Amino acid sequence: xxxxxxxxxxxxxxEDEALIALDLQDELQDAGHEVAGPFxxxxxxxxxxxxATPDTAILDATLNDGSCHSVAVELSRRGxxxxxxxxxxxxxxxxxxxHHITWIEKPIPPAVLVQECQQLLVACG
Amino acid sequence: MLNNxxxxxxxxxxRLAALHSYRVLDTPPExxxxxxxxxxxxxxxxxxxxxxxxxxxxQWFKAETGLGLRETSLDRSICLGAMLLPGLTIVPDLQExxxxxxxxxVGGEPHLRFYAGAVLRTPDGVPLGALCVLDxxxxxxxxxxxxxxxxxxxxxxxxxxxxxALAERDERLEAARQIERRQTLLVRELHHRVKNTxxxxxxxxxxxxxxxxxxxxxxxxxxxRISSLAKTHNxxxxxxxxxxxxxxxxxxxxxxxxxxxxxxxxxxxxxxxLSADLAVPVGMALHELTTNAIRYGALSTPAxxxxxxxxxxxxxxxxxxxxxxxxxxxxxxxxxxxxxxxSTLLQRVLPMQCNAxxxxxxxxxxxxxxxQVPLVKQRLVxxx
Numbered sequence: 001x002x003x004x005x006x007x008x009x010x011x012x013x014x015e016d017e018a019l020i021a022l023d024l025q026d027e028l029q030d031a032g033h034e035v036a037g038p039f040x041x042x043x044x045x046x047x048x049x050x051x052a053t054p055d056t057a058i059l060d061a062t063l064n065d066g067s068c069h070s071v072a073v074e075l076s077r078r079g080x081x082x083x084x085x086x087x088x089x090x091x092x093x094x095x096x097x098x099h100h101i102t103w104i105e106k107p108i109p110p111a112v113l114v115q116e117c118q119q120l121l122v123a124c125g
Numbered sequence: 126m127l128n129n130x131x132x133x134x135x136x137x138x139x140r141l142a143a144l145h146s147y148r149v150l151d152t153p154p155e156x157x158x159x160x161x162x163x164x165x166x167x168x169x170x171x172x173x174x175x176x177x178x179x180x181x182x183x184q185w186f187k188a189e190t191g192l193g194l195r196e197t198s199l200d201r202s203i204c205l206g207a208m209l210l211p212g213l214t215i216v217p218d219l220q221e222x223x224x225x226x227x228x229x230x231v232g233g234e235p236h237l238r239f240y241a242g243a244v245l246r247t248p249d250g251v252p253l254g255a256l257c258v259l260d261x262x263x264x265x266x267x268x269x270x271x272x273x274x275x276x277x278x279x280x281x282x283x284x285x286x287x288x289x290a291l292a293e294r295d296e297r298l299e300a301a302r303q304i305e306r307r308q309t310l311l312v313r314e315l316h317h318r319v320k321n322t323x324x325x326x327x328x329x330x331x332x333x334x335x336x337x338x339x340x341x342x343x344x345x346x347x348x349x350r351i352s353s354l355a356k357t358h359n360x361x362x363x364x365x366x367x368x369x370x371x372x373x374x375x376x377x378x379x380x381x382x383x384x385x386x387x388x389x390x391x392x393x394x395x396x397x398x399l400s401a402d403l404a405v406p407v408g409m410a411l412h413e414l415t416t417n418a419i420r421y422g423a424l425s426t427p428a429x430x431x432x433x434x435x436x437x438x439x440x441x442x443x444x445x446x447x448x449x450x451x452x453x454x455x456x457x458x459x460x461x462x463x464x465x466x467x468s469t470l471l472q473r474v475l476p477m478q479c480n481a482x483x484x485x486x487x488x489x490x491x492x493x494x495x496x497q498v499p500l501v502k503q504r505l506v507x508x509x
Contacts, residue, residue: 016478017324017325017478018406018473018474018475018477018478019325019328019470019474019478020324020325021477022328022332022469022473022474022477023327023331023332024328026331026335027331038477040477040478087316087317087320087321088317106321106323106324107320107323107324107326107327109327110327110331
């Protein structure tokens with residue numbers, strides 16, 4: 001398991017819109033965090049998760065290879081807090097079995113997204 | 126009663142079209158028609174009654190009693206002859222009538238002798254077949270039996286009319302449902318694209334901001350990128366937001382150079398439609414390449430020009446697009462001092478977004494950009 005000293009945390013990004021993913025990555029790095037990914041498909045994120053665990057994650061609800069459900073399940077199993085960043089209200093149905101999900105509607109300023117991420121980390125210690 | 130000299134007022138192709146419009150051929154038996162033939166047989170006291178429809182190469186029975194067949198070839202059809210005559214056709218003895226004596230069902234088994242058929246006629250007067258009764262012995266019908274048979278044939282026709290109206294209504298309902306489904310898909314797709322476009326624009330703000338030295342530079346670059354994006358969306362909108370032609374995307378960027386006396390660019394490649402997922406990033410890439418060429422490359426000097434060439438190829442992974450942007454005649458090119466948004470887009474966004482393999486080479490004689498990208502064939506909303 002990778003843990004980082006101080007407030008520098010490892011954030012996994014799962015997002016298939018490259019521009020959005022890269023912008024988010026820059027914003028997180030500017031805020032002093034490390035980024036795992038960005039991954040554009042669940043399969044790539046799950047591969048990475050075989051050998052590492054992030055401190056938190058930002059997941060787009062629907063990826064090229066389907067819903068982010070499988071990744072959300074794996075993160076929950078490990079107790080990793082994550083948030084869903086999606087443009088679709090209807091995606092909520094895909095993740096109906098997660099009760100305490102942080103759901104953020106696209107688009108919002110990346111800085112706000114980074115703040116939300118940090119709040120998740122604080123809340124979970 | 127037979128009159129062979131009456132010319133038909135319809136064409137056989139129109140008659141067949143009318144018959145098929147009732148959508149009745151090869152449908153299963155239905156009580157409404159079964160009851161009519163039973164009534165006809167009972168009234169006329171014959172062992173056989175049929176509702177016979179004359180198709181192109183056969184006569185088909187919507188209902189029958191006593192014959193045990195659903196269809197026969199036309200050379201066995203007595204109704205074919207009766208259908209061409211107005212009203213009711215009665216043949217007291219088929220063996221004695223030269224037109225029917227050689228009919229296999231008359232000369233051989235089951236040795237039919239008597240025929241009476243009332244023509245089934247559409248409201249436009251086009252005959253479709255007949256409601257007929259048959260017997261194994263020569264005989265005749267009483268006036269009452271004859272008029273009842275005629276009434277029953279009109280009754281059969283009104284059931285045909287009714288079922289055609291129902292079938293047409295069902296088809297209209299189905300068409301309306303299809304339009305509704307398409308509409309729902311379009312609205313959902315529109316919503317998706319708008320949200321995505323807004324998120325993309327937001328990412329563009331961030332990326333342009335990070336690579337701009339001044340507000341003026343930011344404003345100019347950002348506005349240019351937005352209008353390039355808008356032009357690609359225009360092309361997509363022409364096809365319900367599905368695909369855009371590559372040549373047109375390139376022309377959107379290079380059009381300002383189309384009017385010059387010396388050719389400033391060449392577009393060489395087959396016609397290819399890019400799906401929205403590919404058209405947007407490729408459009409942005411061509412925008413960055415053009416902007417770069419205008420500022421530092423071949424389009425910054427009057428003698429320079431750009432050659433954009435593409436090919437389609439098949440590989441094990443499906444259809445691939447290979448595209449090359451090459452600049453000639455510009456000022457000498459060196460490695461760029463810093464990585465701007467343009468190079469991020471070419472070298473990171475394209476591979477991530479489109480699974481593209483890209484190569485950017487800063488040759489002294491001009492920039493060369495090459496890209497190989499899989500063409501995914503996917504329409505979210507079906508084409509008309």
